Amino acid sequence: MKAQPTATTRPLRGRARITSFAAFVVLAALIPTTASATGSQEVEAELPYVCTLPSGQLPATVRVLAEFPERAGAGEAFTPSDVTITVELPAEAVADLTAHDAAEVRAATRLTVDVAQNSATATATWRGGSEPVALPGSGPLTLVTQGDVPSVAGRSDGDLTFSAGALAIDLALGAADPAGADPGSLTVDCALAEDAPEQGLLATVPVSAGGPGASGSPSPSGSASASDPAGDGQSDTPGSQAEERQSERSPKVVENTPGTAADRAVPPCLFDEQHPPTDASLAAYITGYTNVRKQKAASYLPPSCMLIEQGDPVAGPPDPEAIIFDTVSWADFGYQGRRQTPPFRSTFLSFDFAPVTATMVLEQTAPIRIDSRLKFYFLKGLTTMDTYVRAPLVLHVTSLEVNGTPLEVGSECRTDGSLTSVDPDPVNHPGDHLVLYGRGEQITGQDVTGYKLLSGGTLTGEAAIPAFTGCGSDGEDLDRLLTASVSGPGNYIKQVQGQTCALGAPVFPGPNTDGQCTEDLQPIVIPVAER
Incomplete structure (x- = not known):
């Protein structure tokens, strides 16, 4: 991207009934219901x-x-x-x-x-x-x-x-x-x-x-005793064999493992004429969930392409304990030449019997700014990385079906402005935009934990959803309906970014690495959404 300088269906009777019924269920079409699972x-x-x-x-x-x-x-x-x-x-x-x-x-x-x-x-x-x-x-x-x-x-x-x-x-x-x-x-x-x-x-x-569905007590084979603490029918033996078996018996702690582009259907993530690549260009996929507080529900964002132009680090403010570098990068969603996510459909049963399906996209109104601050604590052998992503995004509803019957929302049904967050630095970053935050850490000689722009990780934030405008057709105004059902503050967001593909220094799969880039310079890693 260019760096920025600065069930069996029953027909409803008449249009009035469709609109009235939709007044109760349209929100769930926008955000699929996710009640806590039983058990x-x-x-x-x-x-x-x-x-x-x-x-x-x-x-x-x-x-x-x-x-x-x-x-x-x-x-x-x-x-x-x-x-x-x-x-x-x-x-x-x-x-x-x-x-x-x-x-x-x-x-x-x-x-x-x-x-x-x-x-x-x-x-x-x-x-x-x-x-x-x-x-x-x-x-x-x-x-x-x-x-x-x-x-x-x-x-x-x-x-x-x-x-x-x-x-x-x-x-x-x-x-x-x-x-x-x-x-x-x-x-x-x-x-x-x-x-x-x-x-x-x-x-x-x-x-x-x-x-999870099993009942009763664990089977005798899972019982432990003094001589067989793991319940595997074998007693501990001295030395490395005992340590190895102990490791095999230990509970397994795993990060949510990402997949690769070959594992699932995702849109292409390539630079193009509108986003000519440079040596500082990065491509990555991002996915996650966004809550809607009013409905106690969450919406899934499928893997979406982000095209990033990484900035040059500059010396930050003085700190008695650390050396600081600040970097400003810029990003765009990339989908079929447009700055938006792929369309995503959500289907559910409202009131446990009415199937509702909606199609939506998130659209940019301006470039996405990424502010990263690295602090090197030499005495501690620690590096911290704090990243703020500031994204002006509107939610566009493109289609809606209630009980198999289309409900006309029109071509311009969207939020009246960007999703907004409370910015920690409003003087330097005025205007309406979503703010996501990620923190990474690295101890000398160890891998990075948490979020880093190059390697990815989890970004979180909280947003207010604006009122809707332009919704409805043939004289039917659905703006106030959607606004009353969806709009409001306190909506938690959790997005996961995958490992980037760095076009200036691509890492391809090889004998000693899983790689970061495909042969045509797309990111290999597809992140897994987390709640």
Whole structure:
């Protein structure tokens, strides 16, 4: 892309009945209903922690909310969903932050979760991020984060337990005086308090070979004993064989594995005459879900092509603890020469009997801006990457069917402006646009975790959906109907970007690599949407 300089159907009786019926069901056509699946358990745990701050060790309260399946099958991977981590730090912690001349703080949490089955264990890291929070004038500071959670699979019969462990909180501080010095950042390490109930137990998921629908207790073959802790009919042996078998028995913690372009039908993702490639050009697929708060539902965005022109890094503001580089990149959706997503259809049963299908696209009104900040902490051997994606996008409804009967929405049915978010820097980024945020980290010698523009990852945000305009035909005005049903604030968004294909230095599949680019320079990796 160019870099920017700056069921059996029954006929309805008459048009009036169609419109009246649609008034109740049209929203679901826009956003497919996604009620919680049966067989799930909601977990809410409140745990005491001790956190180390500049003023010393201070008590903190950590609340973990998540949803787990009631049961799972052996070898069946599942992902805890709707994970929210709330940290309440005491007033003394606020004093530590204001001493840095900070007025607000953005948090990123890394919660270590111990996963155990019989005597075997594994470790998962639950990551989350928050929007900026103003520091209170008095009292405690409450931080609420949401983010990535790996999938987990039990290897055999037996309960799979999840227990909270160490917690790290990365705090990016915002200055009280915009013209003053950057207050920098702070990492707070927290440990589970000794009096924590049940050693931080969050959830227990029974696992059996019969799968989630199996009843009764796990089979005897899944039972553990002192001499056969894994229940596999073999006793432990010394040395590497025992370690290898222990690893094979351990619960499997996996990131949601992306596929490749050959695995599923996706639109092409190629630069063209409208987007002439350069050595700084990147191509990537993005997919995910967008909630609609009014209907407690979510809409799936299929894999869509993003064409990105990466900017050059420049030195950022001074920081006593880190060297900073800032990069501004620009992006467009690419679909058949237009700056939009592919059309996506949603079909469901409204009121459990009325099939409704809608077709929609997201359209750009201006280039998408990507702001990335890298911080190199040499003493810590740590690099952090904070990325903000600012996208002006309108939602366009192109067709609608209710009970098999088309409902005319017209050719110009769309939101009256872009989906909007609260921008953390409105002075430098005015106007209506969606804001998505991603954070990545890399410890020297290790792989990147979280989001990075080149390697991809998860981006999250919250949007307000504007009122609708131009909806209806033949004198029927559906604007107010759609606005009342859909529009409003507080709609959570979670998008996953795949590994980019860098046109300037393409990596093709080979003996020692899965590759990043096809022979015609399209991205190989197709990300998997996460809720």
